[in-house]
Amino acid sequence: MTNRRTFLAQAGLLSAGAMLAPELLSAKSVNGIGIQLYSLRDQLPKDPKGVIARIAKAGYKEVETFGYSKDGGFWGLSAKEFSAVLKANGLKTPSGHYGLDEFFGTGKMDVFNSYIESALVTGQTYIIVPSLNHDFIKTKADFMTIAGKLNNAAEVLKKHGLKLGYHNHNFEWKETEGTTFYDTILNHTDPKLVNMEMDIYWVVRAGKNPVEIFKKHPGRFTFVHVKDMDKKNNELNTEIGTGGIDFKTILGQAKLAGIKHFIVEQENFTNIDPYKSIAQSSAYLKNKLYI
Numbered sequence: 001m002t003n004r005r006t007f008l009a010q011a012g013l014l015s016a017g018a019m020l021a022p023e024l025l026s027a028k029s030v031n032g033i034g035i036q037l038y039s040l041r042d043q044l045p046k047d048p049k050g051v052i053a054r055i056a057k058a059g060y061k062e063v064e065t066f067g068y069s070k071d072g073g074f075w076g077l078s079a080k081e082f083s084a085v086l087k088a089n090g091l092k093t094p095s096g097h098y099g100l101d102e103f104f105g106t107g108k109m110d111v112f113n114s115y116i117e118s119a120l121v122t123g124q125t126y127i128i129v130p131s132l133n134h135d136f137i138k139t140k141a142d143f144m145t146i147a148g149k150l151n152n153a154a155e156v157l158k159k160h161g162l163k164l165g166y167h168n169h170n171f172e173w174k175e176t177e178g179t180t181f182y183d184t185i186l187n188h189t190d191p192k193l194v195n196m197e198m199d200i201y202w203v204v205r206a207g208k209n210p211v212e213i214f215k216k217h218p219g220r221f222t223f224v225h226v227k228d229m230d231k232k233n234n235e236l237n238t239e240i241g242t243g244g245i246d247f248k249t250i251l252g253q254a255k256l257a258g259i260k261h262f263i264v265e266q267e268n269f270t271n272i273d274p275y276k277s278i279a280q281s282s283a284y285l286k287n288k289l290y291i
Helices: 049-056 079-087 101-106 108-124 140-158 181-188 200-205 210-216 249-252 273-288
Strands: 033-036 062-065 092-097 126-129 163-168 194-199 223-226 263-264
Touching: 033 273, 049 079, 049 273, 062 263, 079 092, 079 108, 079 200, 092 108, 092 263, 101 108, 101 140, 108 126, 108 140, 126 194, 126 223, 140 163, 140 181, 163 223, 181 194, 194 200, 200 210, 200 223, 210 249, 223 249, 263 273
Parallel strands: 033 062, 033 263, 062 092, 092 126, 126 163, 163 194, 194 223, 223 263
Antiparallel strands: none
8 A cells, every 4th residue: 555654753642531521622613524635545546536425425524635746637637627526525625735845945836836726726725735855854954944945835825825734744853953843843934824734643653742732832733634543553543533542632622723624534444444434533523522
């Protein structure tokens, strides 16, 4: 199975078993629950229209895209065609994952411009950096350089009525010269321009506490990736509510964090049909976490 992730340090903040009253968890998203389409990366190329229809039936209202290219579009569908499929199924796409390595490395705008066009055609508001070339962030000075380029990219998007986001893994917490790349982004990018998409699984796997990060940087986290951690193998994901991450406590701080979009992502499926899995996760978010 394909995997875009770079697996580095491994740690876990497992469920504290805290039980909060429903009213404390009632940070409802007016936009509904979304899914990162990377979860169904093996199914999409074969039948993108059918997959989108099944996502809607599983209870989702939003999708977050990945993998767009000017030549290939979204699994053979142009941005316009893809947008029409979403609308036909009652879905919206607030955000997409678009790699900006060319822009970070050379400043060239060719690929970046194609992403802007895709976002505008599909009605997306956020272009989110899903990861980046690790060669760009080897030193503290590199961290500052990329933080500056994130601000620059956000300024470009602002001219088009779009916004920038950054999605984390766990490599961002590798300490270098007394700091980390993640801290640098939070401390040296403009909060009004650069939105954060916290991938809760990767934060926990890095040994960090999402709630503490929310408290230190309130209002910065427009998006979260809701992804659970298998209790037996921390390197694997599992359906929301069956793993070891205490989402009741973490998402109970949604208002403090500034969360507007709750995006389910699962990088692997173990002994379960993927469509059953995503429906189970959607139901848990609605019925148990009151999103």
